[in-house]
Amino acid sequence: xxxxITVVCWFIPIKxxxxxxxxxxxxxxxxxxxxxxxxIVHSENGEIIVNPYSVLGLKxxxxxxxSIIELYEPIKFYKSEIKVNSNCKITIHKSxxxxxxxxxxxxxxxxxxxxxxxxxARIHMMNEKGxxxxxxxxxxxxxxxxxxxxxxxxxxxxxxxIINNTKSSVVIGAHTWVGASSVLLKGCQLPExxxxxxxx
Numbered sequence: 001x002x003x004x005i006t007v008v009c010w011f012i013p014i015k016x017x018x019x020x021x022x023x024x025x026x027x028x029x030x031x032x033x034x035x036x037x038x039x040i041v042h043s044e045n046g047e048i049i050v051n052p053y054s055v056l057g058l059k060x061x062x063x064x065x066x067s068i069i070e071l072y073e074p075i076k077f078y079k080s081e082i083k084v085n086s087n088c089k090i091t092i093h094k095s096x097x098x099x100x101x102x103x104x105x106x107x108x109x110x111x112x113x114x115x116x117x118x119x120x121a122r123i124h125m126m127n128e129k130g131x132x133x134x135x136x137x138x139x140x141x142x143x144x145x146x147x148x149x150x151x152x153x154x155x156x157x158x159x160x161x162i163i164n165n166t167k168s169s170v171v172i173g174a175h176t177w178v179g180a181s182s183v184l185l186k187g188c189q190l191p192e193x194x195x196x197x198x199x200x
Contacts, residue, residue, distance in 0.1 A: 030054050035065035037084075042072045058082065058098075064106065084108070099143075105129060108149075113137040113174070121145040126152045128167035136174035136192065146183045 031039060033051050039060060041049040057077030060069060064086030072093045082090060084104040092098065092112045100121040104110065107130040110123070116135050120143035125131045131149035135141075149170050154162045168187035172178065176190050179198040190196065 029059040031060045032062065034062065037062040037065065037067045038069070040068065040070045042070070044073050060084075064088075067104075105131070105150075108132065111135070113139075117141065118145070119143040119180075121147060123147045123149075124152050125149045127154070131167045131186075132169040133172075134169070135172045136176065138174055139172050139176045139178070141172075141178045142180040142182075142198075144181045145178055148184070149186050151186070 031052070031054055033039075039051055039055070041052055041055070043049060055071065055077065057080055059081040061081070061083045063083060066086060067084045067088040067090075069082060069084070069090045070092070072091075075092060075095050076097050078097060078099045080098055080100050082102040082104070084090065084102075085108075086106045088104045088106070088108045090102070090104065090110045092110075093114045093116075095112065095114070095116045095118075097117045097119070098112075100118050100123060102110065102123045102125070104123075104125045105127060108125040109132040110125075111133070112135045114137045116137070117140045119141060121141050122145070123133060124147065125133070128150035133147060133149060147170055150167045157163055170184055170186065171189045172184070173190050173192035173194065175193045176196070177194075178184070178190075178196045179200065181199040182196050183200075184190075184196075
């Protein structure tokens with residue numbers, strides 16, 4: 001299929017049509033929809049697209065059921081990937097750059113508000129159900145950011161019994177700057193208009 005589209009593109013005289021075809025079918029990863037999972041794209045002209053073939057710059061993997069990813073254009077994804085389990089809800093509003101890797105366990109939720117920039121973040125919501133991440137409008141995250149809403153692994157006592165370590169959501173307020181190589185652990189609540197320094 002990709003080879004065929006590449007060949008066809010050579011014979012299309014209109015450059016914009018050629019670029020759209022190549023971006024949709026050659027450069028993007030096809031999304032596989034099963035078990036009630038959905039991607040809903042709200043385009044700039046008000047059109048609602050349900051379960052698009054692909055999203056440019058974003059690879060989506062559904063590993064469970066009944067999860068919804070809702071996108072409000074324009075969004076510029078760059079080398080991003082979202083892996084979700086069951087009953088997850090991810091909402092991303094218009095953003096000028098998103099470069100992130102997301103691991104979302106069952107019943108997780110992510111809300112990214114308008115005009116957020118993410119230079120490079122890994123978001124870990126693993127092994128605990130029902131955690132959430134909120135990133136407020138106009139927040140900017142630099143590169144090499146790690147965000148954890150859980151410990152991602154069980155904690156054992158001296159006798160080898162699992163301690164029920166609690167999960168806790170992460171909130172990043174509006175107009176917040178998070179410097180490069182920072183790590184935000186579960187329960188982190190950043191207020192509006194704050195700066196997190198490099199490697200914090």
